[in-house]
Every structure is written in C-alpha cells, then in structure tokens.
Amino acid sequence: MQQIFAPNKYAEKGMTKVVAVDCEMVEVDRWSEGLARLSIVNYYGVVLIDKFVIPEGERVTNYRSWVSGVT
Numbered sequence: 156m157q158q159i160f161a162p163n164k165y166a167e168k169g170m171t172k173v174v175a176v177d178c179e180m181v182e183v184d185r186w187s188e189g190l191a192r193l194s195i196v197n198y199y200g201v202v203l204i205d206k207f208v209i210p211e212g213e214r215v216t217n218y219r220s221w222v223s224g225v226t
Contacts, residue, residue, distance in 0.1 A: 171198040179225055182217035183210050191218070191225045 179192035189210030195203045207225070218225050 173198040174203065179223040181210065181215050181219055181223060181225060183213035183215055185216045187213070189213055189215070191215075191223060 175196050177192075177194045178190055180188045181191040183189040190208045191210070192205075192207050194205045197203055220226050
C-alpha cells in the first residue's frame with residue numbers, strides 16, 4: 156500500500172508546492188496556549204524542520220503529554 160507522505164529517495168529536499176505543518180501546543184499560565192514543537196514536511200515526506208520550542212516569557216502549566224507527546 157502506498158502512503159501519501161512516504162519519502163521518495165529521488166526527491167530533493169527543499170521547496171515543493173505542497174507542505175504539511177504540525178504544531179504541538181502546551182498550556183501556559185493556565186489560560187493560554189504556547190508552541191512546544193513545530194514539524195514541517197514537504198510533499199514527498201522529507202522533513203524540512205522538526206524542532207522543540209520553549210514558550211518565551213511564559214510558564215508551562217500543562218504539557219498535555221497524552222496529546223502532544225511533549226514531556
């Protein structure tokens with residue numbers, strides 16, 4: 156079975172017309188949300204960025220690990 160984002164060994168890393176973005180959010184200061192992880196892949200499933208982020212100037216009050224995977 157073929158997967159939509161299966162990496163293509165002949166695809167070059169870089170710009171494509173289609174990308175997928177996923178953001179994992181955590182609760183900060185009990186009322187707001189802050190970015191904890193950013194992932195971007197191109198059309199071929201090549202990872203362009205996959206980074207953890209520390210919310211600036213805010214205290215994480217709930218990592219939501221069961222959803223975000225962030226601990």
